[in-house]
Amino acid sequence: MKSNKNVNIKLKRQNQIYDEFEVPFEEGMSILSALQYIYENLDRTIAYPVCLCRMGKCGACIMQVNGKAQLGCAVKLAAGEVYVIETVANKEVIKDLITR
Amino acid sequence: MNNYKHLITDVLVIGSGGAGMRAAISAHDDGAKVMILSKGRLGVSGSTVTACADVSVDSNSITKLLGFNGDIEDSKEKFAADTIKSGWGFNHKGLVEVFVDQAPQRVKELIDWGAKVENFAISPGHSYRRAIIIKGNNFAHTLARQVRLRSDIRVLEGVIALDIIVKNGRATGVYAVNIMNGEFTTISAKSVIISTGGAMSVFPVTTAPNDLMGDGMSMAYRAGVKMVDMEFQTFLMGCCSPPSLIGNNYPFVLMCRAGAHLYNREGERFMEKWDPERREKSTRDKIAVASTLEILEGRGGRNGGVWVSVRHIPKNLFEYYTEWYEGKKLGFDEKDFLPDLMQEGIESMPSAHFWNGGIRINTECFTGIEGLFAAGECAGGIHGANRLSGNAMSEILVTGNIAGHSAACTAASVPVTAMSKEEEYAYYKKLEDMFCGNGNEDPVILKKKLQQTAWETIGPVREQKELERAIRICDEVENKIPYLRCHEGRVYNREWIDAMSLANMCDIIRITAAAAAHRKESRSSHYRKDYNKSVDDMFCNITVENSNGQLKMSNCPIST
Numbered sequence: 210m211k212s213n214k215n216v217n218i219k220l221k222r223q224n225q226i227y228d229e230f231e232v233p234f235e236e237g238m239s240i241l242s243a244l245q246y247i248y249e250n251l252d253r254t255i256a257y258p259v260c261l262c263r264m265g266k267c268g269a270c271i272m273q274v275n276g277k278a279q280l281g282c283a284v285k286l287a288a289g290e291v292y293v294i295e296t297v298a299n300k301e302v303i304k305d306l307i308t309r
Numbered sequence: 310m311n312n313y314k315h316l317i318t319d320v321l322v323i324g325s326g327g328a329g330m331r332a333a334i335s336a337h338d339d340g341a342k343v344m345i346l347s348k349g350r351l352g353v354s355g356s357t358v359t360a361c362a363d364v365s366v367d368s369n370s371i372t373k374l375l376g377f378n379g380d381i382e383d384s385k386e387k388f389a390a391d392t393i394k395s396g397w398g399f400n401h402k403g404l405v406e407v408f409v410d411q412a413p414q415r416v417k418e419l420i421d422w423g424a425k426v427e428n429f430a431i432s433p434g435h436s437y438r439r440a441i442i443i444k445g446n447n448f449a450h451t452l453a454r455q456v457r458l459r460s461d462i463r464v465l466e467g468v469i470a471l472d473i474i475v476k477n478g479r480a481t482g483v484y485a486v487n488i489m490n491g492e493f494t495t496i497s498a499k500s501v502i503i504s505t506g507g508a509m510s511v512f513p514v515t516t517a518p519n520d521l522m523g524d525g526m527s528m529a530y531r532a533g534v535k536m537v538d539m540e541f542q543t544f545l546m547g548c549c550s551p552p553s554l555i556g557n558n559y560p561f562v563l564m565c566r567a568g569a570h571l572y573n574r575e576g577e578r579f580m581e582k583w584d585p586e587r588r589e590k591s592t593r594d595k596i597a598v599a600s601t602l603e604i605l606e607g608r609g610g611r612n613g614g615v616w617v618s619v620r621h622i623p624k625n626l627f628e629y630y631t632e633w634y635e636g637k638k639l640g641f642d643e644k645d646f647l648p649d650l651m652q653e654g655i656e657s658m659p660s661a662h663f664w665n666g667g668i669r670i671n672t673e674c675f676t677g678i679e680g681l682f683a684a685g686e687c688a689g690g691i692h693g694a695n696r697l698s699g700n701a702m703s704e705i706l707v708t709g710n711i712a713g714h715s716a717a718c719t720a721a722s723v724p725v726t727a728m729s730k731e732e733e734y735a736y737y738k739k740l741e742d743m744f745c746g747n748g749n750e751d752p753v754i755l756k757k758k759l760q761q762t763a764w765e766t767i768g769p770v771r772e773q774k775e776l777e778r779a780i781r782i783c784d785e786v787e788n789k790i791p792y793l794r795c796h797e798g799r800v801y802n803r804e805w806i807d808a809m810s811l812a813n814m815c816d817i818i819r820i821t822a823a824a825a826a827h828r829k830e831s832r833s834s835h836y837r838k839d840y841n842k843s844v845d846d847m848f849c850n851i852t853v854e855n856s857n858g859q860l861k862m863s864n865c866p867i868s869t
Contacts, residue, residue: 237551237646245552248803249753256801259349261518262359263557265641266446269353282553283641303489304801 214288218243220255221295222305228252234288241270241281243292244306256305257281272306273297281306313493313737318344318463319720320713321483321498323470323525326355327705328685328712329504330452331415335713336502337459341720344463344496345456346485348520351464352453353446355506356517356686357705362448363432363440365699370413371441375420377429383437385409392700395434396665396693397833399538399850401868403672404691408700408707415706416441424451432698433565433592440699448702467801468494470524471809472736473501473532473681474728480532480681481726484736488806491799493737497728499720500680502712503529504705507664507686508817509542512768513760515556515661516547520810525687527816529668534676535852537689537865538666540824540835543696544597544769546571547660550612551646559643560617560657564589564596567630571600572616572654573608579615594695594834597659597769604658605770616654624651659769663701665692665834666824669852674712680719684712690868694833739791743808748792752808755786755793759814767821772838779822780860783815819860824851827862 215231216238222228230251232243244257260282261267270281278297286292300308320336322329325347337343347354367388371379388409393400420426428442456462467489474482474495482497508523509515530536545561548554563569571589573579583599584591600615609615619627627650647655667689674682685705692700743752759782766779790812795805828851830844831837849864 235551237553239553239646242552253753253796253804254798254802256803259518259520261349261353261355262445263516263554264359264559264643266444267353267358268446269349269358280641283645285553285645307489307801309489 216243216286216288217291218247219291219293220247220305227293234286238286239282240272240274240279240284240286240292240294243286244281256303256307258306271297313495313733314487316344316494316496317498317725318342318496319499320344320502320716321346321496321500322502322504323483324355324503324505324685324687325351325464326504326506326685327357327449327452327702328709329355329502330449330456331706331709332502332504332684332713332716333462334452334455334459335710336717336720337462339714339717341717342461344465344498346468346470346483346496347464347466348469350466351456352449354518356521357702358446358449359516359518360445360448360702362443362445362702363430363699364416364443364448364702365432365435365439365697366413366416366441366703367409368437368439371429371439374413375417375441377426377441379429380437383439387436388439391434391436392691392697393693395695395697397695398693398848399867400693401690403869404670407672407711408691408704411707411710412703415710416703419443419448419451419706422451422455424448434697435699443702465494469806469809470528471740473528475532475678476726479679479726482728484733486740486809488801491802491805493740495728495733497725499723499725500682500716502716503668503676503681503683503687504685504709504712505687509661509664511760511763511814511817512661513757513764514547514549514658516545516558517661522810522813523664523687523817524810524813525683526667527813529676529681529683529687530816530820530853530855532678532681533855534678534681535669535854536667536820536824537669537850537852538694539689539821539853540828540851541665541694541833542661542821543593543663543665543834544659545593545662546596546600546617546657548655549614549658550656553646554643556660557643558660558662560655561593563617563619563655567619567627568622569617569619570621571596572618573603574610575608579603593662594769597834598836600657600659601769609658610656612656614656614658617657618654619650620652620654627651663696665689665694665696670708672711673715674708675715680723682712682716684708694835740809742791743793743795743805744797746792746794748789749794750789750792752793752795752804752811755789755811756807756814759783759786759811759818763818767818767825769834770836770838771825773826776822776826780819783819783822786811787815820853823860823862824853827851
């Protein structure tokens, strides 16, 4: 069910700068589905993990969301909220959310 | 002239899922220098890590070789018979015999290496309790650990193979690209093993990883191998809504194990027409065909699916059922993303789940091109027209091991072949041109177009004019490839990766459509609206090969 509200995603890019994206809210969306929306419609330069299992068991989409390590596919988004996304700490960043 | 990276190895393994890792281990232990190319991380790449999973071995061997409590009434012959029955008799008999014979030893090895056995079960289609339940990530990590213990196996993560280099009828290496830094990498090898898995992500809704597009199958086709049984894919009911759950197999699980009902828009439990006895517990292929017809004929929902409902189950009984559904895994719960299942249904559609056919191999995993081998889901023959539940996980160990030995043996007796710098330059230039762009074609739009076309034309329901349309659309998209434009940037450029995968998607969809068009009958998961009965004359394998750029189909007698 779509709503007029958006979700605000702040994604850490190069040089410690966060890019901000407004993603249309849809009931049942996750961080990973929001990133896919951003890539397809707003910014083709973002780098984020490929979804493998769709059910939280492979660990491929682990990232830091609002300071906490989470699976990108497991975080359910709420309308009007802000989500700050970056890689988990202690990982060498290749680009955005992709690490070595 | 050519400022590309050049590497040399004995045995090159493309793909780091179960089959690839197992092949690398065998080749290494035979003394070969081994290199693995992985799109992602070793052990967290490909379908293996996403499996649940049951690992099938005959129940007699479960007792006698593995030391568990199996059923000694079972036998390898009975296991082979069930496999062939599930495969509609299309299986390569020799491969099935090798598979049932070697599966027990391969699985015992995996357990000795530390894989944890959770449970046992009788899976659908099996006459005995043959399913050894080992979690997919445990299975994959056990193999990854064995690869890492062999520290001279070179693992290149984030390197995608693009095409096999064939010289004088022999596979001599690959052109590849390192997507982490954009560097083109040419690898010369004495033998090559393709273990790249299925191609389910040519469909928009799939249970498989999003980057699994049949790269290895399409490379092999371009190199000149015969593809077999390409018209047979397994679909199972997955979520089509919300976006975070697309392809998730919860609806399928609810039908198998929680007594869920399947409804169309008119509130009909339509499986009554197709399988009145079993209804929602029918076989996956029947459910896929039935559901697709309901959707195509306008009896589906706004999100393109039909409804899986547990509304009739008492809440306290449903809560009990969901205890066995792996509980809360790493903090993921499907129910977080779904409405209250006691009130609403899950909109579901057939999700591409398994690729039954693939590169034709013999019992040595040899493809017919010197120096080229294949193992795992990208190879065809073992599963026939429909894989038996649990056979994939034990099969990848068997074919992985055989391919590793075969490739090492070949590598021991051939020199490295020199590569042509002119051909190399011409090859990579096409991919570099995607940045400066001779046009403005959008790779993401074209990828989505191909995926939507795949669902409409080579999904569970097929017909002649749609199959011809599939081939036309693939030809059109392929003609646009020289006019693609990607944003500049060599470090993990997803747009560029999408652009580079279009050629593979076109080949896979075309080969599948051609095989499906050639099979003018319905059998297993291949359902033709225009030929909806099975025809005795078509009890044969269809092969597809590249004949001077044209798709050439042949009817072959079933291999013994």
